[in-house]
Amino acid sequence: MSAPIVELTSVSAAYRERRVLHDVSLSIATGERIALIGPNGAGKSTLLDVATGLLRPSAGQVRLTGVPIDALDRLDVARRVAVVPAAVDLPFSTRVEEVVALGRLPHEDPFRGARPADRLAIAAAIERVGVGHLLGRDVRELSLGERQLVLIALAVAQEAPVLILDEPTVHLDLRHQVEAMELLVDLNERDGTTVVAVLHDLTMAAHFFPRLVLLDGGRVVADGPAAEVLVPDRIRDVFGVDPSFVHVPIPAG
Amino acid sequence: MATHGETLATARPRVGGSGIRDRPLLLVGFGLVALLVALVLGVGVGSVAIAPGDTLAILAHRFLGLDLPRTWSDATETIVVDLRLPRVLTAMLVGCALAVAGATFQGLLRNPLADPYVLGTASGAALGAAIAVLVPVRFVILEFGLLQGLAFLGALASIYTVYKLSRIGGLSPLTSLLLTGYAVGSLLAAGLAMAMYLSGAALRQIFTYLLGSFDAATWPRFLATLPIILMASVAIMLRARSLNGLLLGEEAAAHLGIDVARERRILLALASLATAAAVAISGLIGFVGLVVPHVVRLIVGPSARLVLPLSAIGGAALLAYADIVARLLGGIPVGVITAVLGAPFFLLILRRARTGYEL
Numbered sequence: 250m251s252a253p254i255v256e257l258t259s260v261s262a263a264y265r266e267r268r269v270l271h272d273v274s275l276s277i278a279t280g281e282r283i284a285l286i287g288p289n290g291a292g293k294s295t296l297l298d299v300a301t302g303l304l305r306p307s308a309g310q311v312r313l314t315g316v317p318i319d320a321l322d323r324l325d326v327a328r329r330v331a332v333v334p335a336a337v338d339l340p341f342s343t344r345v346e347e348v349v350a351l352g353r354l355p356h357e358d359p360f361r362g363a364r365p366a367d368r369l370a371i372a373a374a375i376e377r378v379g380v381g382h383l384l385g386r387d388v389r390e391l392s393l394g395e396r397q398l399v400l401i402a403l404a405v406a407q408e409a410p411v412l413i414l415d416e417p418t419v420h421l422d423l424r425h426q427v428e429a430m431e432l433l434v435d436l437n438e439r440d441g442t443t444v445v446a447v448l449h450d451l452t453m454a455a456h457f458f459p460r461l462v463l464l465d466g467g468r469v470v471a472d473g474p475a476a477e478v479l480v481p482d483r484i485r486d487v488f489g490v491d492p493s494f495v496h497v498p499i500p501a502g
Numbered sequence: 503m504a505t506h507g508e509t510l511a512t513a514r515p516r517v518g519g520s521g522i523r524d525r526p527l528l529l530v531g532f533g534l535v536a537l538l539v540a541l542v543l544g545v546g547v548g549s550v551a552i553a554p555g556d557t558l559a560i561l562a563h564r565f566l567g568l569d570l571p572r573t574w575s576d577a578t579e580t581i582v583v584d585l586r587l588p589r590v591l592t593a594m595l596v597g598c599a600l601a602v603a604g605a606t607f608q609g610l611l612r613n614p615l616a617d618p619y620v621l622g623t624a625s626g627a628a629l630g631a632a633i634a635v636l637v638p639v640r641f642v643i644l645e646f647g648l649l650q651g652l653a654f655l656g657a658l659a660s661i662y663t664v665y666k667l668s669r670i671g672g673l674s675p676l677t678s679l680l681l682t683g684y685a686v687g688s689l690l691a692a693g694l695a696m697a698m699y700l701s702g703a704a705l706r707q708i709f710t711y712l713l714g715s716f717d718a719a720t721w722p723r724f725l726a727t728l729p730i731i732l733m734a735s736v737a738i739m740l741r742a743r744s745l746n747g748l749l750l751g752e753e754a755a756a757h758l759g760i761d762v763a764r765e766r767r768i769l770l771a772l773a774s775l776a777t778a779a780a781v782a783i784s785g786l787i788g789f790v791g792l793v794v795p796h797v798v799r800l801i802v803g804p805s806a807r808l809v810l811p812l813s814a815i816g817g818a819a820l821l822a823y824a825d826i827v828a829r830l831l832g833g834i835p836v837g838v839i840t841a842v843l844g845a846p847f848f849l850l851i852l853r854r855a856r857t858g859y860e861l
Binding site for chain 2 (some may be wrong): 351
């Protein structure tokens, strides 16, 4: 068994004195598909910030592909982990293909820009995510569902082994939610991309993700398949709702 | 993924090799020709009109060492080489600096309304120039007087102050920068108003500086400013990747491998340096830094790799032509021309917003 592709060991982290992660350990193997769930303020986004090096942990260690994250610069991290941007607000009119092309920034020659290999990766990502029909359009004119797909295409063009998403289906209608989820499953199963997604919708998480990590109060309180994580007592304790609101589908296979 | 029928119907055809947007080199060529024409016209226009043929022959003779038959007088050669050429080249240099700095500030602050003066450089330079006019000290080094020196330092000091002050407090860096820039700019503007109130007979001199002009252009001033602006512009262009990453926001840029805090610091410093050098030799010329990058983006899209070099050429051409117009109209300040040309042009662009480009 090779080293975990993302590994957090006893990580604590704080934003301006306020501790938001307490002694979190999480090991993610290559090719896994993981949903991070938990109530608002549980530390999900903070965990992603720590795992991508945006926030330095106050204690503990983060390793990407076995390498301590302190030893990696931003470019090294970006070649290992692609993060689908959340709620992008573009200051200028920008076409779909121009946004997807930004995914090549960690790879392109800093002085000469995109090379043929980059153009190939951009075209492949557009094809893979199925946004070819949107080419030439201003991203700011697209619907939220279309925009989300374009941003996923950007992250796919980044060609990093790990794909991270923070609430990718928020604001999307049901059809676009399901399409986004199916795309993530496909990227994971066909391309072998490790997928880590923060999700609020427990039903979606349970249906599309074989492993759920439940955070509460900055700690991991459960980690495993949906049937083990989303037990009624825990739903009541962590989310403070009647568990009958949550229908946990039994994943096929 | 499923193809959405309704979006397929409205989608524009696949872009591929058609349209000017995909041929930036053509634009560069067009821009360079426009610059050459501006050079010849700019040298020719004035109280003594000089034929384009003579202009080209003198330039070829002096700078390329071509042994051409002399069809021009010594006086003509002096006017071309010592008076008008530095003026035209200074206009181009300043236009390049302001347009590149404007594109940089817009990208860095993620704000389409940003221009080279947005973070207080203009007020700082203006106050510096006003103080230089008021104090009874005069000196000249390399043809640079107190006015140029204090304008340069004023611009840099104000942006340094803005940057340092913006790091205090809990606001997001960008909001903080913009608001601090506004506050410091207002404070400096008050100082400028006070200086102008006290200036008496020197008011006209301060006012002339505020409007901007190339009347004071000379070879030594041009040559001293050239390396600063060229170095800063090239260094900014080499960091096009950072500006591209920032299109998506600071966090997304960080995830794309950009050290945002460091790049912001470097780009701010470079754009401010170019701006300070430009305002020191030409005064405050508005609109170029705001409008040119938008026009370029309208044509080639937002990639800084294209926007920066094309803005440099476009800004240079715009100011060179604006200066020609200013001289044809009897020497009115070039800043007035850029505003008079720029404002309607800008409104035209805003109208085009409905057909695709939006600020």
